[in-house]
Amino acid sequence: MRPCGNFDKTYSQTLAILHTRLQWVLWIVFLALVILLPFFAGSYLTSVAIMIAVAVISVLGLNLVVGYTGLLNLGQAAFMAVGAYTCAFLVNNMGWNFFPALLAGGLGAATVGVIFGAPSLRVKGFYLALATLAAHFIIIWFLMEWGGGSTGYESPRPYIFGLTFSSDHSYYYLVSGIAIFLGIAAKNLTRSRIGRAFIAIRDHDIAAEILGINVFVYKLLAFAVGCFYAGIAGALLSNFYTYTNIESYTIADSIWYLGMVIVGGMGSIIGSVFGAVFIIGLGQFALFVSPALQAALPGALSAAQQMQGALGGFLFAITIILFIIFEPRGLAHRWELLKASYRLMPFSY
Amino acid sequence: MLTVVFSGLSSGAIYAIVALGFVTVYKSTKVLNFSHGMLVVLAAYTSWSLISWTPLPIWLSITLTFAISMGFAMGIERLLMRPLIGQPIFASVMLTLALMVGLKALTQVIWGGFSRRYPVPIIPTGVWSLGGIDLPLVRIVILMMALILILALAVYFNYTRSGLAMKVASEDHIIAQSVGAKISQVFSTAWALAGITATFGGIALGSIMLISPDLEIIGLKALAVMLLGGLESFAGAIIAGLLIGLAEAIAGGYLSGLVGGAIMETFPFMLMILILIIRPYGLFGWKKIERV
Numbered sequence: 001m002r003p004c005g006n007f008d009k010t011y012s013q014t015l016a017i018l019h020t021r022l023q024w025v026l027w028i029v030f031l032a033l034v035i036l037l038p039f040f041a042g043s044y045l046t047s048v049a050i051m052i053a054v055a056v057i058s059v060l061g062l063n064l065v066v067g068y069t070g071l072l073n074l075g076q077a078a079f080m081a082v083g084a085y086t087c088a089f090l091v092n093n094m095g096w097n098f099f100p101a102l103l104a105g106g107l108g109a110a111t112v113g114v115i116f117g118a119p120s121l122r123v124k125g126f127y128l129a130l131a132t133l134a135a136h137f138i139i140i141w142f143l144m145e146w147g148g149g150s151t152g153y154e155s156p157r158p159y160i161f162g163l164t165f166s167s168d169h170s171y172y173y174l175v176s177g178i179a180i181f182l183g184i185a186a187k188n189l190t191r192s193r194i195g196r197a198f199i200a201i202r203d204h205d206i207a208a209e210i211l212g213i214n215v216f217v218y219k220l221l222a223f224a225v226g227c228f229y230a231g232i233a234g235a236l237l238s239n240f241y242t243y244t245n246i247e248s249y250t251i252a253d254s255i256w257y258l259g260m261v262i263v264g265g266m267g268s269i270i271g272s273v274f275g276a277v278f279i280i281g282l283g284q285f286a287l288f289v290s291p292a293l294q295a296a297l298p299g300a301l302s303a304a305q306q307m308q309g310a311l312g313g314f315l316f317a318i319t320i321i322l323f324i325i326f327e328p329r330g331l332a333h334r335w336e337l338l339k340a341s342y343r344l345m346p347f348s349y
Numbered sequence: 350m351l352t353v354v355f356s357g358l359s360s361g362a363i364y365a366i367v368a369l370g371f372v373t374v375y376k377s378t379k380v381l382n383f384s385h386g387m388l389v390v391l392a393a394y395t396s397w398s399l400i401s402w403t404p405l406p407i408w409l410s411i412t413l414t415f416a417i418s419m420g421f422a423m424g425i426e427r428l429l430m431r432p433l434i435g436q437p438i439f440a441s442v443m444l445t446l447a448l449m450v451g452l453k454a455l456t457q458v459i460w461g462g463f464s465r466r467y468p469v470p471i472i473p474t475g476v477w478s479l480g481g482i483d484l485p486l487v488r489i490v491i492l493m494m495a496l497i498l499i500l501a502l503a504v505y506f507n508y509t510r511s512g513l514a515m516k517v518a519s520e521d522h523i524i525a526q527s528v529g530a531k532i533s534q535v536f537s538t539a540w541a542l543a544g545i546t547a548t549f550g551g552i553a554l555g556s557i558m559l560i561s562p563d564l565e566i567i568g569l570k571a572l573a574v575m576l577l578g579g580l581e582s583f584a585g586a587i588i589a590g591l592l593i594g595l596a597e598a599i600a601g602g603y604l605s606g607l608v609g610g611a612i613m614e615t616f617p618f619m620l621m622i623l624i625l626i627i628r629p630y631g632l633f634g635w636k637k638i639e640r641v
Contacts (some may be wrong), residue, residue, distance in 0.1 A: 025383075072442060103593070123629045126381045130572055131625045135616035137569075242481050247569050251569075257448050262443055273598035310457040317451025325432045 003343050017187060020244030029192065034176050044169050047240075048284055052178050053172070053179040054237045055276035059260045060186045060269065061229025066258065068190060068224035068265035070202030071331035072129035076230050076257045081249035083109040083231025085143050088153035100237050107232025110176055110224040117223030121216045124205070136254060152245035155238045175236050182229060187269045188229035189225065198222055199267070210287055252313075256283075259320045265330025274331040280321060286312035350451040353602045359488035360383035361594020362495040363553050367571035368578065368586040369498060370546040376506070376581050377515035377539040380430060380441045384448035385543060385566010391417040391452060392544075392551030393560045401468045411471065415548045417566075422544030423537050431536065434522075441602050449565060458516025469557055484574060491553045495587060498549055502542070503583045511538060550603045566614070570597075589632060593617050 008014040018024050038046050058080060065073045087105035090096040120128050147153075157166045158174070165171045173179035189195050197218045200208035209215045238244040256279060264275020284327075290308040312321065370385045396415055399410035425448065433440050467613060470487075506512040514530035515538065522532055574593050578585025601613030624631065 066439070070439075072439060074446075087510060119625045119629075123625055127576075127625055127629050129381075129442055133569065133572070134621040134625075137615050137618040138622065141612070161603075202532075213513045247568060252450060255450055256574070258443060259447065266439075310454040313454030314458070317447040317454065320447035321429060321444055324436075324440050324447075325429070328436065328440060335430075 017191075018156050019217070031180075034152065034180070035173075038172055043168060046172050048280065050168065050175050050240050051237075052276050052280045053175040054233050054240065055257070055260060055280055056179045056273050057182055057236065058065060058230050058233035058257055059224040059264065059272040060183060061233070062257050063264070063266065063268070063272045064186060064189070064198070064229070065222050065226035066261055067271075068195065068198040068202060069219060070205075071117070071219060071222060072105060072125070073132045073223075073272060074129050074254050074258070075116065075132040075139070076226075077249040077251065077253035078136040078226040079109045079113050079230035080138040080234025080237065080253075081143055081246055082139060082247070083234035084155070084244045085147045086231070088155050088233035088238060088244035089147070089229025091155070092153050098239070100234060101158055102116065102158075105235040106228040106231035109234065110228040113223040113227025113230070114220050117220055119213075120219045120223070133251075136251055140249070143144050143246055147246075154313050155244045157239060157242065171240060175240070178232065178236065182232065183273070184305045186272075188231075188270065194218070194221065201265070202267070226344075256316065259316060261330075262320055262328075263323050263330055268330065268332035270335065271330050271332030272292055274335070278331065279316065279319075282315050283312050287313055353598050355484060355549075357598025358492060358591055359485075359594070360598065361574075361591040362492045362587075363550065363557070363567065364489070364571045364574045365495045365587045365590025366491075366498060366546060366550040366553055366593055367568055368574040369495075369502065369583065370543045370550065371588050372573060372578075372580065372583060373502065373537050373542045373546060375575075376521075378430070378536055378575070379438075379519055380433075380445070381438075381572075381580075382543065383442065383445040383568075383572075384425075385547060386454055386565040386571065387449050387452035387456070388418065388422060388544065388547040389400050389550040389554060390560065390562060390564045391421070391456060391567060392548040393555040394456055394551075396548070396552055397467060397555060397560055398460070399466050400471075401465075404519070407471060409471065411552065414551075415545060418548045418551070419541045419544035420445040422540040426537050426540035430540070431533070433569065434532075434536075440488075449568075453562050453565060460562075461583060464561040465555075466553055466559055471552055480607055487556050489498075491556070494553060495590070498546065499583050499587050502546075505542075506583070511535075515539060525598045528634070570617045573617040573624070575622055575631075576629075577624050577631055579631030582631070582633035585631055587632035593620060596620060 002019055006019055012058070013019070018027055037049055041049065054206070058076060062076050065071050083105035085105075086108035087098070087101045090101035090104055091098055116132065116139075119131040123131065157164065157171055159165065197208070197213045197348045200213055201212060201215055201218055201222075205215050234249065237248060241248065260275035260279045261272070262275070263278050265271030287306060287308050290311050293311060296306050327333065366387055367386065370388070371416055373383060374380055374382045374385070374420075378507060392414060396414040397409060399413055400407060403410065405413070429444060429448070430441070433444060455566045464575070491592035504512075506516060512536075514525065515535050517528060518525040518530055518532055518535040525535070526532060549561075554567065555562065566631075571590075574586060576589075577593060578587075597616050600616040604612050
């Protein structure tokens with residue numbers, strides 16, 4: 001929603017993403033925060049920020065598929081694993097540099113996504129959810145059998161032109177830079193012909209077909225783009241952990257990414273950021289609280305990690321359920337409401 | 350060979366029982382309840398703790414398990430699913446997925462994530478020799494249980510008043526209301542039935558393997574069964590359950606030498622993709638024609 005009196009006088013104004021001065025101020029403040037974060041945050045918060053940036057990339061891709069095109073995808077974590085394994089394989093066994101391997105990982109994930117998105121020609125809704133669920137198990141099995149087994153691959157931090165990203169600090173800048181770039185790319189994609197086709201397919205696929213949109217091609221394109229994002233995110237995640245292993249890409253992770261889409265807001269680019277921050281924050285809260293809870297409830301769970309996982313899962317489930325029932329449009333919708341009330345502030349209708 | 354076939358058939362019977370829970374809820378409310386696998390595990394744990402923590406006789410513990418899990422499922426319906434009537438399917442998919450995560454966490458908190466075994470067998474153990482092959486009695490009983498459950502559900506859905514109300518409610522809520530079916534009642538009955546089938550599944554599961562929170566994978570495999578049988582068909586669930594159990598056992602027996610043992614766990618999902626590509630409405634499901 002634009003404020004009163006803000007009109008477009010030139011074509012470049014129509015094409016702009018940011019229309020008002022306040023939006024520019026907020027954008028610059030956000031960029032400054034991203035750049036300055038490692039200076040005032042400790043090493044722990046920096047690593048959390050890396051995880052958030054990786055999740056943002058993955059959720060952006062998932063939001064393009066689920067939120068914009070309306071295709072249910074329960075296999076996002078597996079597509080991330082494809083990207084991670086492709087990248088790790090090329091770096092370890094072929095001697096590639098990380099950056100071309102990262103791109104290849106994204107493209108590899110996109111290819112696999114197109115293959116498993118193919119049933120979307122005939123099926124939709126639940127059936128597509130089941131197809132992607134099956135895709136998850138098949139991909140993980142395949143990677144387990146032919147991708148270095150349960151040990152996986154070493155994934156050292158990347159370097160290029162004498163620049164190494166070995167510390168968390170420098171790796172943070174790499175990941176957040178890629179996240180911001182891909183975020184702007186996604187925003188622009190959704191404003192283009194392709195994005196409008198995605199939205200038309202989501203709203204009514206038969207009507208979209210009558211409008212002259214090739215539904216199958218655009219559905220596959222949505223899967224390709226979404227899985228490309230997933231592949232990039234997966235490769236970045238496993239290089240953050242410095243090893244590639246299927247432990248980081250389980251069906252539960254897919255559900256968590258879907259939860260981020262729900263919490264952030266389906267069909268919203270900024271919502272993807274909100275959702276990733278909120279849910280990762282929730283997981284960190286569980287990590288923070290679980291030792292105290294364990295002391296309070298002796299004998300409940302022996303292993304601390306198990307307690308953390310259980311508490312995280314429990315909080316996650318409650319959050320998602322509350323959001324679906326009370327705010328299905330997510331935090332992005334709350335953000336819109338906030339902006340509207342700010343504009344109308346002294347004289348609300 | 351016959352042993353492989355028989356073990357496949359009996360794990361297929363478990364899949365069929367679990368898939369029945371999916372079919373029951375889907376047929377009447379058009380909700381694909383991803384958390385049903387966790388309901389099964391929860392029922393298994395509940396019966397385990399009633400038997401081993403309380404001095405109640407076994408028959409009473411089992412009856413109580415049925416009551417508890419029925420009440421729990423109805424509670425889920427009343428509190429969580431009812432606000433979603435009229436919402437897009439993504440909401441119900443995501444809610445049941447979140448429920449699956451939450452229930453798994455709950456079982457881990459209450460039962461500590463350890464595997465458990467019934468202190469006394471509920472279903473008589475023993476071996477029944479038939480022409481030189483030893484057939485464990487437990488598995489025969491489970492197979493019979495699945496058949497009886499399916500028969501009972503089929504009779505309920507086709508010949509009783511409330512069963513027919515459920516069928517019409519799945520077709521169209523407004524039509525159902527105009528012929529006098531109460532939608533809210535249909536929904537809670539469907540979930541109560543899901544709770545009952547989950548208890549059957551839990552007891553069957555606990556009788557042939559260790560109870561652990563990781564058994565939710567069986568719930569996901571049962572989705573393949575449901576898909577092959579057709580989303581609306583009870584008879585499809587048992588036939589597809591046996592077929593998939595058999596296919597899995599044969600894959601485990603004959604393919605694992607070629608591509609590693611994990612193929613057994615993945616095979617049902619491969620079949621799932623194949624079914625979706627070739628025949629998405631399954632063997633006995635209703636083929637829907639979309640009209641605008």
